[in-house]
Amino acid sequence: GNSVTQMEGPVTLSEEAFLTINCTYTATGYPSLFWYVQYPGEGLQLLLKATKADDKGSNKGFEATYRKETTSFHLEKGSVQVSDSAVYFCAHNSGGSNYKLTFGKGTLLTVNP
């Protein structure tokens, strides 16, 4: 079946530290992969996406590469800021006739000054 497994949090970093949040998935077919971010008191916003193998999604200094061979889509940022403190969700849309997104459980990131 479809599933997403992401690194459990919470993750606490100092400003300018390197961030990695691991994400692996199982899916039928060839899914699109997404990272969403949720700031306190808000809904989810798309952070980046990749629609095929070896694609790299990037936005606001965050990057993730679609690795079909390892079924992974790890989120990275070279230097985090306090404003990056939020919950991050990995997700996929396996497409076809199934338009339901499958989400990971979310990872809370706190960045301290």
Place this chain on the structure above:
Amino acid sequence: EADIYQTPRYLVIGTGKKITLECSQTMGHDKMYWYQQDPGMELHLIHYSYGVNSTEKGDLSSESTVSRIRTEHFPLTLESARPSHTSQYLCASIAGGSYTEAFFGQGTRLTVV
């Protein structure tokens, strides 16, 4: 910026009251979703719709009901609110096509006392 709106943002209501959470989008999306987000941040799909007059129950059983009379409108109703319904409710829509992302509203924080 996503054109999907939820009202109210916050609601505190007594046990036994009937409530309707509103969700509207101006993007013409056919596919709409309701998620319940637990305190641990995990998202649970409770209802979805693939178009007018189409509604389905999601992966998590819910006592709420939904309707889809117009493409842009997907309200969620609780006939008799209970404290166990206290949660964050998120509405989302997808444009369609296998590889497009979901757009989320800002959420409704419901507290039943």
